[in-house]
Amino acid sequence: MSDSQTYTPPKFWQWENQSGGKFTNINKPTSGPTYDQELPVGKHPLQLYSLGTPNGIKITVLLEELLALGHEGAEYDAFIINIGKGAQFSSGFVEVNPNSKIPALLDMSTKPSTRVFESGAIMLYLAERFGALIPTNPAEKAECMSWFFWGIGSSPYLGGGFGHFYAYAPEKFEYPINRFTMEVKRQLDVLDRNLSTRQYLSGNMFNISDIAVHAWYGTLILRNLYDASVFLDLASYKNVVRWAEEIAERPAYKRGSRVNRAPSSDDNSILERHDASDLD
Numbered sequence: 001m002s003d004s005q006t007y008t009p010p011k012f013w014q015w016e017n018q019s020g021g022k023f024t025n026i027n028k029p030t031s032g033p034t035y036d037q038e039l040p041v042g043k044h045p046l047q048l049y050s051l052g053t054p055n056g057i058k059i060t061v062l063l064e065e066l067l068a069l070g071h072e073g074a075e076y077d078a079f080i081i082n083i084g085k086g087a088q089f090s091s092g093f094v095e096v097n098p099n100s101k102i103p104a105l106l107d108m109s110t111k112p113s114t115r116v117f118e119s120g121a122i123m124l125y126l127a128e129r130f131g132a133l134i135p136t137n138p139a140e141k142a143e144c145m146s147w148f149f150w151g152i153g154s155s156p157y158l159g160g161g162f163g164h165f166y167a168y169a170p171e172k173f174e175y176p177i178n179r180f181t182m183e184v185k186r187q188l189d190v191l192d193r194n195l196s197t198r199q200y201l202s203g204n205m206f207n208i209s210d211i212a213v214h215a216w217y218g219t220l221i222l223r224n225l226y227d228a229s230v231f232l233d234l235a236s237y238k239n240v241v242r243w244a245e246e247i248a249e250r251p252a253y254k255r256g257s258r259v260n261r262a263p264s265s266d267d268n269s270i271l272e273r274h275d276a277s278d279l280d
């Protein structure tokens with residue numbers, strides 16, 4: 001592989017199948033299904049096809065928060081989609097998400113069923129459907145939406161930018177690591193300043209903006225995502241650490257963040273969730 005000092009882009013780009021890095025076997029420049037297979041369907045109104053990554057837990061934590069508030073219509077089956085093995089390219093999954101990325105949701109309580117893809121769209125759909133975890137007052141809603149979309153727009157710099165080049169790329173390249181480290185630290189500073197005067201991102205109400213942003217920046221801090229805690233000096237963002245730890249104590253976070261993950265000896269995660277008792 002050429003390094004950034006010597007690489008001159010060709011006039012016409014062609015896909016090199018094995019460019020190296022963690023996701024080299026599943027990433028490709030085309031979309032659409034690669035094999036025929038229907039998705040399984042469970043007994044609950046909501047069918048979630050996902051994996052316990054930061055994007056995946058946005059939805060399972062939100063669903064557990066809705067259930068904790070008493071919204072029985074938020075009962076869900078969570079099926080695991082093994083993206084490392086290419087399950088996002090089955091014909092059934094592509095019908096629910098033509099973008100072939102987890103999470104994807106099928107709401108079976110509507111006739112016909114409603115498909116929703118993109119984690120942000122799924123969160124808004126659920127919050128509005130149940131009228132919960134989203135403010136109704138226009139000014140408060142505007143502040144909530146601002147932080148919510150801040151999270152949706154900012155986190156790809158953390159995952160696809162910093163995480164990719166710091167942890168997954170086949171070699172360490174200084175230019176992109178510097179570029180994305182600077183941006184991630186700037187984002188952490190934005191959060192830290194905001195949280196210096198507020199309990200939650202948009203004020204004193206916990207809502208979907210906290211769930212969406214916490215899934216990435218909370219996970220970065222609490223689970224040492226990308227093994228980068230020291231490199232990014234995460235402990236210095238004291239207000240973000242306080243907020244991340246506070247949300248991690250919520251029962252719904254504790255339940256939702258265990259779904260669609262491989263259980264390990266120090267972790268009581270579950271591969272799939274088909275009943276509330278699976279998490280008890």
Ligand SMILES: N[C@@H](CCC(=O)N[C@@H](CS)C(=O)NCC(=O)O)C(=O)O
Nearest residue numbers: 026053055083101102103118119120
């Ligand atoms: N913008 C999408 C991003 C989803 C996403 O990147 N999902 C990753 C896992 S966290 C995925 O499914 N990757 C599979 C692939 O790239 O083939 C969202 O917010 O839902």
